[in-house]
Amino acid sequence: AISDPEQYQNVVDPQTIFVRLENEICFATASFLLTTQNCEPIISQGISPNGDTLNDTFKIEGLLDVFNDFILKIYSREGNLIYEGVNEDGFWDAIPNTGIFVQNKVVPVGTYYYVLLLNDPEFPDAFLGFVYVNY
Numbered sequence: 532a533i534s535d536p537e538q539y540q541n542v543v544d545p546q547t548i549f550v551r552l553e554n555e556i557c558f559a560t561a562s563f564l565l566t567t568q569n570c571e572p573i574i575s576q577g578i579s580p581n582g583d584t585l586n587d588t589f590k591i592e593g594l595l596d597v598f599n600d601f602i603l604k605i606y607s608r609e610g611n612l613i614y615e616g617v618n619e620d621g622f623w624d625a626i627p628n629t630g631i632f633v634q635n636k637v638v639p640v641g642t643y644y645y646v647l648l649l650n651d652p653e654f655p656d657a658f659l660g661f662v663y664v665n666y
Contacts, residue, residue: 569597569653574645577663580625580637588622589662591647595621600650605643605662613638625664640665 545566552559573592580587594601595618605614605623613627625637632638647658 569593569651571654572598572647572649572658574647574658574660576661577665578623578625579665581666588624589645590622594647598649598651598654602648602650604646604648606646607632607638608642608644613643637666638664 545564547562548565549560549562552561570593572594575586575590575592578586578589589605591603599618601618603614603616603623604612607613611632612630613632614623615629616623626635627633627638642661642663644661645659649658
């Protein structure tokens with residue numbers, strides 16, 4: 532039984548849902564097919580990784596645990612790949628993990644560019660944009 536529809540997670544898509552409605556003297560049953568559709572992620576355009584816990588990471592709403600096979604790439608303004616992450620990595624904290632700038636410190640203030648591949652048939656095209664890093 533689904534006691535709280537807000538907490539229900541559809542693990543098989545599509546899924547048949549059966550409903551039973553009743554009162555004191557009788558009941559009726561029905562079924563319907565539940566199909567889910569992922570929403571487009573919401574991508575911010577700025578982060579301030581200064582340790583104050585506000586906007587410290589490049590957090591993309593509706594990404595983790597929705598699109599399980601995504602690839603996020605971050606490039607410097609010169610076009611150098613500085614970060615590559617997947618679902619298990621979480622969000623970019625402005626620290627490079629690939630390329631010539633790999634260090635354990637945050638990138639300088641400036642504009643960086645992202646390519647987000649969701650690897651989802653509903654969203655076949657990459658999301659392209661920028662993120663501004665400031666402290």
